[in-house]
Amino acid sequence: MSNDGLRREEVLAKVREHVSTELEVPLDRIDESTRFRDDLDADSLDLYELVMELEDTYGVSVPEEDAASIETVGQAVDFVAQRLGVGA
Numbered sequence: 001m002s003n004d005g006l007r008r009e010e011v012l013a014k015v016r017e018h019v020s021t022e023l024e025v026p027l028d029r030i031d032e033s034t035r036f037r038d039d040l041d042a043d044s045l046d047l048y049e050l051v052m053e054l055e056d057t058y059g060v061s062v063p064e065e066d067a068a069s070i071e072t073v074g075q076a077v078d079f080v081a082q083r084l085g086v087g088a
Contacts, residue, residue, distance in 0.1 A: 006086050011058075012077045018053050019073065022046065032074030054080055 012032065020027045023040050036042040036050070051067045054060060054076065060083040070076050080086070 006084065008077060008081045008086050011080050011084075011086060012073070014057065015054070015073060015077050015080070018057075019050065022049060022053075030073055032072065032077065034073045035071055036073070037071070050076070058084060060084065 016027060016030045019025065019030050019034075019036075019040070023042060023046060025040055030040070034040060036047055040046075042050075047067070047070075051062045051070075055062055058080050060080060062079070066079065070079060
């Protein structure tokens, strides 16, 4: 995916949308501070699928040690944004 003109808020919107769909959680329950495990009851398979989606959607690689440290929606967005050099 090209990151021409892509902004962090667009990455956030896409991640929120994906999480909402995959975990069957209303979009209004998902913000940057939402914790995957504690707030959304995501299990390891859910988190693995999220990582795969991030890799496929944005063409980034998420090493296991990095994936294990991503606990919130905001951290996932920051990870992708950093890899893509996305601006605010």
